[in-house]
Amino acid sequence: MATKKVLGSLVGSGVQLTVGGTTDVVVGPNGLIDSDDSYAISMTGSNQTLTISGMVRSSGDDTIKFGDQDSDRNHVVIIEKSGFVVGDYDDALSFTSKNFTVINKGTITGLYPIYGSNSENSAVKINNSGSITATYSSAIYVSGDDEGLVTINNTGRIYAYDEDAVDISTIGLKLVNSGTIVSLDDNSVSASTANDSVVNKGKLVGNVSLDNGNDLYDGRLGRIVGDIYGGDGNDRLLGGNMAEALYGDEGNDRIQGGGGRDELYGGGGNDSFVFNRLSERGDTISGFGAEVGNDDRILISQDGFGAGLAKGTLAASRFQARTDNVAQDGNDRFILNLNDGGLWFDKDGSGSAKAVLLAYVPMVALTAADIVII
Known part of the structure; x- marks a missing residue:
């Protein structure tokens, strides 16, 4: 497998670097790839790895464009601590290839820092210990089909000014946050109609909206500034130690407020409101039903x-x-x-x-x- 190394500067108009086949690309610590009107890098092929320790930037189009979902697949992007990917007026990383992995230890900035659409049964993996910042739209946006899965492990910072910080459409989501995810104007996490999972061990600023499907929100070890919406489906919502509002919506939901004076909303369906210990007291349960199709229960732990x-x-x-x-x-x-x-x-x-x-x-x-x- 060939490797193209960029150790100096590629700067100017048009696509600065086009790579196909199975060729890998390495942008060294002193490497700079910058297009003023097009892609900085276009990668069309399969089984390719792009490693960035320097800077890749575009002030015209998507900064880095990956593949065509009909033929290209299995791309890996590694951004080291010294690496920068900057999209001044468009996406920083844009992909349509199937099976896509981002390992970010550095900095990704753009209107959409990460923007992807995938074919059916695709897997997207994003491991962020660095910074992902959207200057206008969502920091991470991925669409696909409900047989696919986006897996996000965040120990760094994901930030959006105007839209959802993490916006996943149609494709499933499995997110573990031990860092910080912030939206100043919308949801911190917006998931799809698939069966989604959000485990928050860090901090979320903005609502969590899980949409339809049998979803899980587990915030027992984290903090959230915002509300949690399970959407339709049989959801499991676990709050943390602060006062929170958890909405089950339609479906047979299981809701546990945790510590703090929580607002718990079951919605339609046969819902369960769980109290594991007396320290979880002080909540308000709204919409409690006692009829066919909306027959709720309060569950009390014998051990607690x-x-x-x-x-x-x-x-x-x-x-x-x-x-x-x-x-x-x-x-x-x-x-x-x-x-x-x-x-x-x-x-x-x-x-x-x-x-x-x-x-x-x-x-x-x-x-x-x-x-x-x-």
Whole structure:
């Protein structure tokens, strides 16, 4: 396999470097490729690797253009810490090839820093420990079909000023964020109608919109400034330790607020609202249903709450519905205040331990049958 090395400067009008076949390209630390009106690099072929330690820039068209999805595939782009890819007026990295990998340790900047469309069953992998910044649109945009998958592992910084920071259309998404993803004007993450997964261990600024499909959002180890929308489908939404708003929308969703005073919305379907420990108290549950097709449950962890609770549907003797929050005997564990919808937990029912507010469930006459010990 041949390798084209650029150790000096290629600067001017038109495409500065065109590479086909299986030829790799290396842009050294002192390398500069700059087009003022077209692609800086055009790579058409398969099984090619582009390694950038210098600068690649265009002030006219896409900075680096990869392939044609009908024939080209298996491209890998490695941007080292000293590497820069800059698209002044268009995409920095643009690809239509099937199976595309970006390993970014450096800096990618452009209207769309990474913009791709793929054929069916394609895999896109983006590993970012550097910086990806959109000056106008989304920092990462990928479209494809629902049999494909975009995998993003971010330990660096992904930033967008005007649109979604990460925008995935039609193709599935699996994202793990241990860094920072920011949109100043829209969603931090916008996913597709496929079955998507977002695990946030870092910081997200902007809403997370997962659209249709059976999706997962796990923010237990991270922070978010924004709301989480599961979209239609059977979603699992796990909040972190801050106050958050989690929307299940249509489908049979499982929602766990975590710490903080969360706003939990189930929407249509048979939803479950999970409390694993008493420290997760103080949430508000809206849209709680008790009818066919919208028959929700509150799930309480036996290990986390103790208090002699047996697994299964809560026994009627463990529940009271009153105009206050006072247990009546030693069997009572959950008391619904009919005045405001407050659901209180009393660990002994005797008054020796103060009852605590577990959640507000307004506009619903809860019964013991709505609570399940797991």
